[in-house]
Amino acid sequence: MRSPQPHRSGGDTQQHFQSTVSVQKLKRFNSLILVFRFAAFCFSLASAVFMLTNSRGSDSLHWYNFDAFRYVVAANAIVAIYSLFEMAASVWEISRNATLFPEICQVWFDFGHDQVFAYLLLSANTAGTELARTLKDTCTDNKAFCVQSDIAIVLGFAGNWTRMSKEASNGDHNSAAKAPPTPSPLRFSKFFQSNMRILITGGAGFIGSHLVDRLMENEKNEVIVADNYFTGSKDNLKKWIGHPRFELIRHDVTEPLLVEVDQIYHLACPASPIFYKYNPVKTIKTNVIGTLNMLGLAKRVGARILLTSTSEVYGDPLIHPQNESYWGNVNPIGVRSCYDEGKRVAETLMFDYHRQHGIEIRIARIFNTYGPRMNIDDGRVVSNFIAQAIRNEPLTVQAPGTQTRSFCYVSDMVSKKLSGALNDGRRFKLS
């Protein structure tokens, strides 16, 4: 089971995007497990107690004179005690939104061992049933333990059934997410502390270059920028060119990229309407094939990956402000669809790679960002207004004139939201 990182800070109460199973989903799932564990506990305990408290019957025979019945008591008592421990673990997990063990052990703890206990109960209760059947003819009122044994066996089978049902519920959860791919062995070396190698696609662009500046401040970071310079520019990165921890590659993300990195910030895509509408087919390719290529890379090298998505995944939203549970109102055939739908597919790919291959993902839906290094002819409203104001021209307000936007200054976007997003397990919201 892939689970969210324990909330170390415990204080992040915002609604978020996140890389893994949502906290609510985890809570629901752990609650379901708790119910199964409680049921198994009740049935097994009742079965064992039924046998142990059996003191009726004055004849010389008693249940403990028969191996099979002793086996029934022992198996049910073991399962009851173990279920008690499991229930305590469940309660702890639900209260902390966390899992008790590392991922691999957790899968075993949640499901793997259920079969062992289920078969223990099954074999014990089957043996008990066989014996009860043999004794049937000889069972009289004086041998009331036979009846109680039957009831205990039935309860034991019920315990077995709950364990098997819990195991069956694993299917859905297993598909929720796989364990992430293993990062490079150097990550865990005691002797060699490599730098964090970070790939930024679209790193020569407006937001990307600010992200480079921010990540280069940390001397433990090596930054590789891949950009095809369609809307980005080497000028944005000139202070880093030649720096030993920096590398700039002219590369189009629609082609595969073979690099060894620990983190990927996938920003590559024109973001301004006039640029993404210029070559819509290319825009879709960048979003779909480019994201596939980056996810393939993340899978191969075990890197975490962040996709910068957009507020445009909401299309022409019908609710304001948009929260993450809103799925949007998007025109699939409009002139902006290449970008809107492209980013939506990119988000889908991110989550499918996460669920299918365990890739650790982050998605940032960026709203309207402005600041230094924005192209003067970027076409977005802030740069347009500033350019028009400088030229003493009237400001153009496009129809209908009632539209609203959430604006964010680029350094806030980068320092508060993007740059740390791949370093911890916390989730985050962008607006």
Ligand SMILES: O=c1ccn([C@@H]2O[C@H](COP(=O)(O)OP(=O)(O)O[C@H]3OC[C@@H](O)[C@H](O)[C@H]3O)[C@@H](O)[C@H]2O)c(=O)[nH]1
């Ligand atoms: O000169 C202008 C330019 C734009 N506008 C209006 O201002 C609003 C904002 O438009 P912008 O072109 O700045 O861009 P948008 O907010 O639609 O999307 C932009 O910001 C969010 C990002 O995720 C997107 O990638 C980016 O396209 C629109 O309603 C637009 O019609 C004007 O009124 N005048």
